[in-house]
Amino acid sequence: MIRKTGFSAAFAGIFLTVLAGAGHAVDGGFDLSPEQKDRVRTEKSASAIEAISKSFKFVDDGKLTIGLAPGNPPLSTYATDAKTVVGYDVDLAQLVADSLGRELVVVPVAWADWPLGLQSGKFDAVISNVTVTEQRKEKFDFSTYRKDELGFYVKSSGSLTSIKEPKDIAGLKIITDPGTNQEKILLAWDKQNVNNGLKPIEVQYYDDEAVKYLAIESGRADAVFSVNATQAYKAKVNGKTKLVGTVSGGWPITAEVAVTTRKGSGAAEGITQALNDLIANGKYKQVLDRWNLGSEAIDKAATNPPGLPNS
Structure with a gap:
């Protein structure tokens, strides 16, 4: 019924x-303040930086520009000042930026617009609850970070x-x-x-x-x-x-959410390495727990694993 x-x-x-x-x-x-005084931070990872292809061109020198779609707490939402984006996705983006020795720049984007924004070079990567699918893998690379x-x-x-x-x-x-x-x-x-x-x-x-x-x-x-x-x-x-x-989310197949980068850009392996370093040093779990998402932790990040099949 x-x-x-x-x-x-x-x-x-x-x-x-x-x-x-x-x-x-x-x-x-939850801390929804724009200051985010308790945000988890980490040191830069030489192995992650080395794994980024020399051919990859960041949007801005010394910065990591991340696109995400706000409005879905605890993943991302606007802070109490109604303009600063906070949440789990932002915290993870900060850790990846720290690992790569770069300043984080967050670019809010409508969910429907992230593929075009990423392909056109508006941002270096998307961290916005994007599930790995075989169809998306035709255009993008993925570095997994959370269970769907x-x-x-x-x-x-x-x-x-x-x-x-x-x-x-x-x-x-x-x-x-x-x-x-x-x-x-x-x-x-x-x-x-x-x-x-x-x-x-x-x-x-x-x-x-x-x-x-x-x-x-x-x-x-x-x-x-x-x-x-x-x-x-x-x-x-x-x-x-x-x-x-x-x-x-892909039952009966296991589905995972991933950092999304341009296909063949050379960024995915470095981001995957950064994520695995964060898993190893415990920072990854700290951020999940900060937003009450501990049950969605993965044991290891992977680059372009099997995704949900085309429907």
């Missing part, structure tokens, strides 16, 4: 309560504690995002369950992000299945939900 739901007046009181609580928790849970992970989140005070495999969702009311990989996976799991004689799920879609979580709080839905990074942020901010299971 599929249901699309919008804002309900019955949720108004809960809505205001959650917003008030979320605003307080943002101040106490989807998460099941439920009411923090509820009795549901684990969703790991298809049978665990049987009979549940689950919210997801239309036209996405998570919807595709959820419907595939449901079909498998029904074929095995298990109860079907009820899929819910919400136009309003805040109301989505009110549905969980009120018991109108049992779980949200969506991008883990953004849900992890919300869970830490408001304390109303908890993680009970993760699934690769």
